[in-house]
Amino acid sequence: MAHAPISLPSPVAGIIHEQSWKRPAGNFDFRLAQTATQHATSGVMAIDLGNGHANLPPIMSMISGKVVEHRTTDGVTTIQSFDGNWRVVNAHMAIDAVWKAFPIGASVGVGTVIGHMSNTSPMQILAHLHCQVGFKVVRDKGWLDPWPLLAFNQFAVVNGPSINIRTGPSMSAPIFAVSRADGIKKDGIKIAELSARMKVLQPAFAVGDGLIWVRANLNGKVVFIFKGLVHFDL
Numbered sequence: 602m603a604h605a606p607i608s609l610p611s612p613v614a615g616i617i618h619e620q621s622w623k624r625p626a627g628n629f630d631f632r633l634a635q636t637a638t639q640h641a642t643s644g645v646m647a648i649d650l651g652n653g654h655a656n657l658p659p660i661m662s663m664i665s666g667k668v669v670e671h672r673t674t675d676g677v678t679t680i681q682s683f684d685g686n687w688r689v690v691n692a693h694m695a696i697d698a699v700w701k702a703f704p705i706g707a708s709v710g711v712g713t714v715i716g717h718m719s720n721t722s723p724m725q726i727l728a729h730l731h732c733q734v735g736f737k738v739v740r741d742k743g744w745l746d747p748w749p750l751l752a753f754n755q756f757a758v759v760n761g762p763s764i765n766i767r768t769g770p771s772m773s774a775p776i777f778a779v780s781r782a783d784g785i786k787k788d789g790i791k792i793a794e795l796s797a798r799m800k801v802l803q804p805a806f807a808v809g810d811g812l813i814w815v816r817a818n819l820n821g822k823v824v825f826i827f828k829g830l831v832h833f834d835l
């Protein structure tokens with residue numbers, strides 16, 4: 602399976618459902634409101650995320666980098682990664698104090714709240730986040746479908762043997778299983794191949810003991826693995 606070129610955290614707090622998900626009455630979870638394929642019919646490769654509510658949820662930067670575009674029209678904040686390779690356009694955010702706090706040139710980290718989802722621009726009816734991700738964008742070329750680049754749409758694979766797979770995002774959380782050269786083992790018994798693809802869950806990342814942990818599904822169990830010890834497959 603192909604390695605993921607990047608594994609992005611969610612730009613919003615809470616679950617993002619597939620487009621096919623049907624919203625129960627009174628539920629305000631996020632949903633993939635427009636796929637990249639659908640969005641591309643209007644000329645732009647991007648996705649839209651909405652929660653069916655006008656409650657201004659916070660938007661978090663998916664990459665660390667600098668603000669390179671900051672525009673009240675459409676409530677846009679564009680972040681470019683420090684290495685210059687990746688670019689994330691966030692649009693339709695409210696023009697509020699948080700949005701204004703990150704003008705062009707401001708640095709942001711992964712997870713920095715850069716604004717709030719709104720319906721900025723006269724064209725928008727429902728509040729949503731326009732999320733556009735590009736790699737080495739030149740002359741508006743290089744935009745990718747962001748959906749498979751979100752870590753929770755990917756699989757985590759351990760980088761080798763001797764990796765502890767824990768029940769919580771902490772060095773002190775119990776060890777559920779350990780990777781060995783001949784497989785992933787629980788209590789000495791092989792429960793999965795060393796190359797097992799563990800579906801990444803939402804939220805994909807958790808912080809514990811100053812480390813970033815990946816939340817994934819191993820044989821139906823929610824497990825946590827130090828992010829530096831896995832790679833991500835599409």
Ligand SMILES: [Zn+2]
Pocket residue numbers: 640647648649730731732
């Ligand atoms: Zn959009």
